[in-house]
Amino acid sequence: PEGATPTPVATVSQYACQRRTSTENYNKIFTDAFEVLAESYELSEFEGQCLAFRKAASVLKCLPGVVRCLGDIRGLPCLGEHTKSIMEDILQCGRSFEVEKILSDERYQTLKLFTSVFGVGPKTAEKWYRAGLRSFSDILTEPSIHLNRMQQTGFLHYKDISRAVSKAEARALGNIIDEAVHAITPDAVLALTGGFRRGKEFGHDVDFLVTTPELGREKSLLPDIIDRLKQDGILLYCDYQASTFDISKLPSLRFEAMDLFAKCFLILRLKGSKVEGGLNSAAEDHRGWRAVRVDLVSPPMDRYAYALLGWTGSRQFERDLRRFARFERQMRLDNHILYDKTKNEFLAATTEKDIFDHLGLEYIEPWQRNA
Ligand code: DGT
Ligand code: MG
Numbered sequence: 001p002e003g004a005t006p007t008p009v010a011t012v013s014q015y016a017c018q019r020r021t022s023t024e025n026y027n028k029i030f031t032d033a034f035e036v037l038a039e040s041y042e043l044s045e046f047e048g049q050c051l052a053f054r055k056a057a058s059v060l061k062c063l064p065g066v067v068r069c070l071g072d073i074r075g076l077p078c079l080g081e082h083t084k085s086i087m088e089d090i091l092q093c094g095r096s097f098e099v100e101k102i103l104s105d106e107r108y109q110t111l112k113l114f115t116s117v118f119g120v121g122p123k124t125a126e127k128w129y130r131a132g133l134r135s136f137s138d139i140l141t142e143p144s145i146h147l148n149r150m151q152q153t154g155f156l157h158y159k160d161i162s163r164a165v166s167k168a169e170a171r172a173l174g175n176i177i178d179e180a181v182h183a184i185t186p187d188a189v190l191a192l193t194g195g196f197r198r199g200k201e202f203g204h205d206v207d208f209l210v211t212t213p214e215l216g217r218e219k220s221l222l223p224d225i226i227d228r229l230k231q232d233g234i235l236l237y238c239d240y241q242a243s244t245f246d247i248s249k250l251p252s253l254r255f256e257a258m259d260l261f262a263k264c265f266l267i268l269r270l271k272g273s274k275v276e277g278g279l280n281s282a283a284e285d286h287r288g289w290r291a292v293r294v295d296l297v298s299p300p301m302d303r304y305a306y307a308l309l310g311w312t313g314s315r316q317f318e319r320d321l322r323r324f325a326r327f328e329r330q331m332r333l334d335n336h337i338l339y340d341k342t343k344n345e346f347l348a349a350t351t352e353k354d355i356f357d358h359l360g361l362e363y364i365e366p367w368q369r370n371a
Contacts (some may be wrong), residue, residue, distance in 0.1 A: 014077035016320035016371030017361055021062040023199050023370050030067065030087055031057040033099045037086070041101045043111045043122055051319075056083040058371045060192065067091075093107040110134050110234065118161055118267075118293070119150030142362075155235040157267060161292035164202035169270060173206050173246070176268070180228045185212050189304070193311040194295070199367035203265055205293035209308055211301050219243070222262050222298050230266065233370045234290055237267035245303070245336055247346070259298040261307060267291050303336055305349040310335030313350075316365075317371040325359055325367075 011017055025031060034057040041050035060067065067073055071089060079087075089096040099253060102108050107129060109158050113136075114125035139147075140155065141173040147155070154161070181188040191197075194207030200319055210225065211218045222240060229235040242261040271289045299307035325333040331347075332339040338347040338358055347358045356363045 009022060009190060010063065011031065012076055015063075015324045016058050016314075016317045017324050017359075017364060019035075019059075019371060020364060020368035021058070021314075021317075023201070023366060025370075026062050027060040027063060027065045029090060031060050033086055033090060033096050034060075034083065036099050036102055038153045039099040040099040040105075040108055040113070043108065043115075043126075045122075045279055046063055053083065054080070054316055055227075056080070058320075061371060078246050102235060106134075106151065114139075116162055117151060117158060118154030118162040119148065120154065124151075141198065146208065148205050150239065150282070153267060157236065157291040161204075161293050163290070165204065165206055165292055167196065167201055169292060170196045170203065170206045171288075173268065173292060174208070175271075175294070176229075176234070177208055177210070177225070177294070179209050180225050180232075181221070183228065184224045184326055185217070187214075187219070188212050191303070193310060194313060197366045198314065198370050205295055207295045207311055209295070209297050209304070210255050213301050215300050218298050219301055222264050222296060225296065226264060226266075234271075235266065238264055239266075240264040242296075245299075247337070248318070259297070259310065261297050261303070261335070262296045263295065266294045266346065267295050281291070298300075299336070304346075305355060306334075306336055306338070306349050309355055312369060314371050317369040320361075320371065324361070329359055331359065 026259055035346075038050045038053035038057070041047075041053065059076055059078045060073075065085070068290070069091060070084060070225055073079055073084075073087070079231060086096045086098060091288055110129050110133075111122065111125045114128055115122060115137075128139060128145070131142075133142060135143075136158075137157070139145055139367050155303055170192070174190075178190055181190050189209075189211050191209045192207070193209050194205070195203040196206060212221060225234065226240060241263050243260060245260040268291070269289050270292045282288040297307060309321070322333050325331040325338065330341045331354075332341065338349065339345070340358075347355075349358065350353045353363050
């Protein structure tokens, strides 16, 4: 669908948290190109340029129609000379030569391939590239390379976990986690987060928040869930990280702090046959099961709203919420807290709406956060 003519541009904020961005992206041809440039800059550790292209893509994603000429983007924020010249090439030739050059670049291709393995980050990928390795078989046959447990699992389940997870599969996993959690504590609280909460049809993993109303009780929750999944024979991989969250040590001076709540990065064995309505045919193969990445995060109940907001994404939406809090409100927001620097106090919140209210922002629904 081509949609309507883009909105008069004066109404578009530079902050994604002041824009409504559905999953419908009319300008994918441009945003895909920007993503390639962003990734290429990221792999070369040019963080500024990388973020500039991510911001530009995010602005185009909120437009209600296709950009047909450069006039359509006049006055839009975050679109600089470089982004405009890429768009001009695409408008004129249907493609960008700069993007095509990157896509055909051996280093880019190799680093993309290596980082597509679960457990392989840009640093490891770069190290392997510098050692002259170019393919998975190069890595797997190189005697001097020692793969950690995460990377071994990544190679073992490579085909499955690089295949997109569907909404139906996310729902099926939700049922499995729901059953496990409620068998442990009947009053447990479970919420879907990440891309699927934003209404996406596909994702690279499925993200959940789990907790209990009783403060402190959540500490044993993830270990108990993990035990149960193990007993059920569906736990293929588990990286559990206990909570390091301590409100008395906050706020630190770090702007974008790591998430400190208890969490686990899992790979689960999802059976096809059990899913109501069946999985789509591409997702089901002769084995009747597939491996799926699942993340569980377990904040204490009084931090629930912050964790939910922080784990729903999108990443760009999160970045701009923090940036907005800091530069427009003199507040500090992360996955755990909102701190008002002018009042020197932590602000309490039981719902996401409370946090938007504290920030003086209009509430943006999860499915409008696909920035
Ligand atoms: P996907 O899974 O690729 O379809 O897309 P998302 O949006 O579900 O992305 P994902 O699963 O990587 O992360 C879910 C959200 O959680 C994302 O918007 C970023 C946010 N998040 C907040 N704190 C953290 C953190 O400490 N680590 C990670 N990995 N994500 C975090
Ligand atoms: Mg996700």
